[in-house]
Amino acid sequence: MAWSEHLGGNKYKLVERDPSKASRPKRSMVVEMPPEIVNARSDKKRDNWLAVQEDKWSQLVTTGKYQDKGKNRSRSKKKTFKEFIPTWKKVYAQENMSGETIFNSNNIIESRLIPEFGDSWLDEITTLELAEWFADLRNLKNGNLLATNSKLNIYKCIKSIFDKAHEWGVITENPIDGVDRPSMNKKEKKRIKDVKQNYTKTEVAELLLTMYKLPTRWRLYFTGVMLGGFRRGEYLAVELPCLNYEESMIYIENQITIDEEGQKVESEVKTVESEGWVPMPQWYMEELRAYERQWRKEKLQCRKWLGGDKQYLFHSGKGVMYYPSTATNTWAKFLKRNGFTHVKLHGLRHTAATLLREHGADQRSIQKFLRHAKLETTDRYTHEKETVHRSLISPLEDMNPRKQKIAP
Known part of the structure; x- marks a missing residue:
């Protein structure tokens, strides 16, 4: 059975004994572990990769397909x-x-x-x-x-x-x-x-008012995506314990996506930078507080809760998570029904960036706020991040639709 020896860096030597020789001399080759495996968050991926390489090398040597240097014969079956x-x-x-x-x-x-x-x-x-x-x-x-x-x-x-x-x-x-x-x-x-990739501040104000025609859960979902810059699946995965009303923040750690069979599933967010607290306007958090009270009341009245221990803020009834495409389709139908120019649901994330930029935020601060994967964030869980972003989103406090005369 082959084994491996770490040579340093991302290089490993694969070793196996040649059964065709009486003395069973060792046969070895050097392989380089790909960067995506070296940098994997899980040790299991690295161990699995090495196990596969060892098995392949063992097969080559023990079946006599091993070739000395200088021969270009294929190392595997056609x-x-x-x-x-x-x-x-x-x-x-x-x-x-x-x-x-x-x-x-x-x-x-x-x-x-x-x-x-x-x-x-x-x-x-x-x-x-x-x-x-x-x-x-x-x-x-x-x-x-x-x-x-x-x-x-x-x-x-x-x-x-x-x-x-x-x-x-x-x-x-x-x-x-x-x-x-x-x-x-x-x-x-x-x-x-x-x-069209995003909405302007004037269009956002009109959208926020028109969204009162939607069921409350969808109005708050789309409003949150627009003001918090959330990715579609991230906000669908938010649970009640992720809401911090005192500090007006929402914690992002998971996402709703689909598996390789096309079935909806909860998983971790794609990058470390994507996980963390996102500050939100206080008026919006107060609306979520009222919504949570109604949420808990409806759960108590539900005869057959299917959500188990999960407490998804937005669910399709009885606690069941939404398919990601449900949010996309609901958004498209809302825009068409109310005569708005179509902007993809992901465009609301860009809209959040536009609103911040219009109020003087620099690009690096916006990247931090959106938790962009390429930004090396070091203060994900500290008050420093909250301070930076709290000043960033202060202009969004004025977007409260209830302050407008024609608000419901």
């Missing part, structure tokens, strides 16, 4: 594209991708990649073949040329597959290396630029 997919999913995707990303990748694999490349030998797929295929990708429903963003999602998926096949020695050359990453042309860039 595989078709379709045959390699389960290995890619088990060893890489399930350890490094979110459930939602795996779900979307599965759809791409089944609808696009398997029909085109499934029966092709992995090492016989050429760069030219891939480039021509990408150039002619079309919408499966109407036959129109595929939008660049859709092409990019397909590119990322197939690139991951070929990259790993090359890294693991299944193919000696990576054909995707010669295929250009899809990029928008001038026409597409102009079209995207013309799409």
